[in-house]
Amino acid sequence: MKRFKVTIQYDGVNFYGFQRQIDLRTVQGEIEKVLFRIFKNEVTLHASGRTDAGVHATGQVIHFDVETNMDEKALKRAMNTYLPKDIHVVETALVTSEFHARFSSIKKEYRYFINTGGYEVFSRNHVYQFNRELDIEKIKEASKLFIGKHNFYNFCTNEEGSVKDYIRTIESIEVNVNEGIIEFIIIGDGFLRNMIRMMIGALLEIGLNRKDKEYISRKLGDDFTRSNYKVPGLGLYLTRVYY
Template sequence: MNRIKCIVSYDGSKFHGFQVQNQFRTVQGEIQKAIKNICKDESIVIHASGRTDAKVHGRRQVFHFDTLREMPEKQWKRAINHFLPNDIYIIDSFLVDENFHSRYSATKKEYHYMLSMNDYSPFETNYIYQYGKELDIEAMRNAAKIFIGEHDFASFCAVDQYGNTIRTLYQIEIENNQGIVTFKLVGNGFRRYMVRHLVGGLIQVGAHRITKEFLEELIESKGQKKCLFKAKPQGLYLHEVFYK
């Protein structure tokens, strides 16, 4: 049995998220259909580093799968891409050890969120959140510092009875390039909607609707109070997944 690791990029605009769902177009579904054309006699299931929601993009998502098919590792990239639609692209492929796991072997993830303070652009609307108003960048940078380190982020993510909401954020950078604001978040993991809630809260600080102290109260409540501000999915990118 061979374990193949792939790095994939995708435009999430026309997908109902990454994970397979009946009757909906998903990234996982399209990739598995493509691999099925290569491994015709096998039932292939891919395992990704994590799920992305509808409209969310992947720059360097990682997945792996097991197959009996023998092929040079770099040829998998070419073979899978041949059967993929033009909004998904395999960047690279590797033959890896059976102990590698796309999700459980990951040590860090980096997400980017892009927002425009400029006039509305119909060409950017699927890729950059069209906010269209000025934000206080320094206020957001100052507020972002409270998220750094290990915290219980239950107030900033979807919670289920099995989920551990304690995560460590190593870095949050906020850059402004001619009105295009990029939030860069690096952490050891992110729960569902967590990035969008963190960014949503920072946007409210930048708009002077809430204070840094209000966000601190949310963190300290450990889920007793919920962040009601969730940034739109269109500006979110899974930028990189890190391994040892």
């Protein structure tokens, strides 16, 4: 039995998220169909984490076990031959049975892109078309409040009891601006459902001068009422998983 670690990229536009769902097109479902075609047996894959509908990835990591004489290079060729054009294998590697795509990861990097300039029809599914001016300096200053170990209950949509706890550590947040496109780079040890989208939603409210940075301080503190602001999934990318 071999265990393969596979790094993939996908365009999330036409998927109902990563996780397999009955009668819906998902990233996991499409990959497992291809693995069945290659190995003539059902193969269950495990991912570093799920992404929601419309969310993209350039560095998602999966693993699976299979009985085969195929090596890493042959596997990459075979998968890319049969995968649809919106999923692509970037890298394959043989790993030991101790490796797990989810539980072996130590941190992840996500990026989010926002267009504050004029509407761009061709990037509308990959960059959030916010199309309004923002106070970037206020956003940068407020974003620093997320760095560190916090209770992110107010910045997620996980149901009560669905996770062990809401404590997560944000290692860094970088905010870059280039020709009207804002790029957020967020690295953390783990992320709750919609956590990044709600964090950025709050930052946009601050950038519009509709909230002050104390809003984030309160939501990370003792005010246990969830934030009302969330950006769409289409601007979000899982870019790297660290092991």
